[in-house]
Amino acid sequence: MAGARYVADPEECVETVALDGLSVLFHRPSGMTHIVAPPAPQILEALRLGPAEAGEILARMRAWYDLEGDDAADAVEARLDELEAAGLVSRL
Amino acid sequence: MKHSLSLQIGPVAFRIGSAWPKPLAALADLYAGYPEPDGICDFTVRLEPETAWRRWFRPSVAIHGDYVLPDAAPMSLAHGLLAAEMGMNLQMALGQKRYLLLHAASVEKDGRALILTGESGAGKSTLAAMLGERGWRLMGDEFALLDLEDGRLRAFPRAVSLKNGAIKVMERTVPADRFGPLLEGTPKGAIRHLRPRADALAAMAEPARPALILFPRFGEAAEARAVGQAEVFMRLTQASTNYVSLGGAGFDALTGLVAACPAAAIDYPDAATAIATVDALWEQVG
Numbered sequence: 411m412a413g414a415r416y417v418a419d420p421e422e423c424v425e426t427v428a429l430d431g432l433s434v435l436f437h438r439p440s441g442m443t444h445i446v447a448p449p450a451p452q453i454l455e456a457l458r459l460g461p462a463e464a465g466e467i468l469a470r471m472r473a474w475y476d477l478e479g480d481d482a483a484d485a486v487e488a489r490l491d492e493l494e495a496a497g498l499v500s501r502l
Numbered sequence: 503m504k505h506s507l508s509l510q511i512g513p514v515a516f517r518i519g520s521a522w523p524k525p526l527a528a529l530a531d532l533y534a535g536y537p538e539p540d541g542i543c544d545f546t547v548r549l550e551p552e553t554a555w556r557r558w559f560r561p562s563v564a565i566h567g568d569y570v571l572p573d574a575a576p577m578s579l580a581h582g583l584l585a586a587e588m589g590m591n592l593q594m595a596l597g598q599k600r601y602l603l604l605h606a607a608s609v610e611k612d613g614r615a616l617i618l619t620g621e622s623g624a625g626k627s628t629l630a631a632m633l634g635e636r637g638w639r640l641m642g643d644e645f646a647l648l649d650l651e652d653g654r655l656r657a658f659p660r661a662v663s664l665k666n667g668a669i670k671v672m673e674r675t676v677p678a679d680r681f682g683p684l685l686e687g688t689p690k691g692a693i694r695h696l697r698p699r700a701d702a703l704a705a706m707a708e709p710a711r712p713a714l715i716l717f718p719r720f721g722e723a724a725e726a727r728a729v730g731q732a733e734v735f736m737r738l739t740q741a742s743t744n745y746v747s748l749g750g751a752g753f754d755a756l757t758g759l760v761a762a763c764p765a766a767a768i769d770y771p772d773a774a775t776a777i778a779t780v781d782a783l784w785e786q787v788g
Contacts, residue, residue: 425750425753425754427753427757427761429730429731429732429734429735429757429760429761430730430731430732431732432730432731432732434732434735434753434757436750436753438749438750441746441749443739443745443753445732445735445736
């Protein structure tokens with residue numbers, strides 16, 4: 411959904427441990443554990459700077475990482491949908 | 503309750519009460535040599551008639567305690583010993599808050615623990631029992647208790663529940679006085695309990711640092727392959743009965759365990775192959 415602004419819980423609400431290239435997240439408000447692959451942890455990291463649209467999130471990520479390929483925007487949108495379904499991000 | 507028995511098993515004290523003397527007599531025989539609790543018991547297990555009159559007429563044992571599963575099926579009185587064992591499992595699985603409970607067997611050598619976990623029938627009890635007769639200390643065949651404070655494993659050396667083919671295998675090498683009665687026709691087939699060695703009981707209060715996690719699978723061609731940390735984490739959350747209820751403390755304990763321990767899945771066609779594979783992998787982490 412173009413133009414939607416997303417927000418993530420503050421850093422202290424989510425404990426993250428990297429295991430073999432994947433990340434396991436413990437979401438304190440829900441008590442749920444999630445296992446996520448890149449770029450999901452990086453999206454959450456980008457959202458820690460504040461609410462943003464998908465395009466802004468991608469721009470923040472590009473400042474930190476070398477993102478390969480032209481489909482990065484699609485990947486970010488798809489992961490945002492999944493993170494929203496998992497309760498790790500929400501729309502403003 | 504009319505009859506009762508208290509048992510200390512590792513860090514957990516149980517009081518088992520029963521409407522009938524026979525299951526407790528069998529339990530007292532099987533658990534001969536276990537220490538008595540020196541304080542208040544952590545969990546109570548009650549074996550009671552399903553209804554009052556069924557104490558005498560076709561008696562059937564219902565398992566009760568501090569924590570109850572509404573659909574725990576009553577059992578025949580002939581399987582009263584099994585009911586007591588299941589009752590202890592149930593109380594631990596539902597009520598334990600101090601430890602992350604993994605449905606796993608564990609053995610110890612030189613202060614370091616090997617954790618064996620897998621689905622029912624994977625052979626972890628048998629493998630742990632065999633290792634327990636070959637220079638390892640048996641810490642438990644049913645639950646591995648991961649201390650939330652220090653990440654060490656606590657022993658929970660209940661009697662090993664041997665099933666079907668494993669019974670004969672162990673009867674060949676272990677003295678008869680360490681076995682309970684043969685229970686035929688249980689929901690899991692034939693079951694016979696095996697008391698761990700006296701030295702394992704004497705050391706039940708000694709924790710061990712987890713050093714290796716194995717996922718054994720019986721009945722396949724011999725193979726060992728490394729398992730990635732994220733997969734180990736996922737499998738162990740599934741193998742834990744109280745991971746979700748422990749919240750952040752469970753997450754910290756489990757991620758700590760996974761990050762510190764190498765893990766492998768091992769397939770084995772027979773016990774000798776399994777023992778050789780375990781020895782080889784243990785040497786690698788040494």
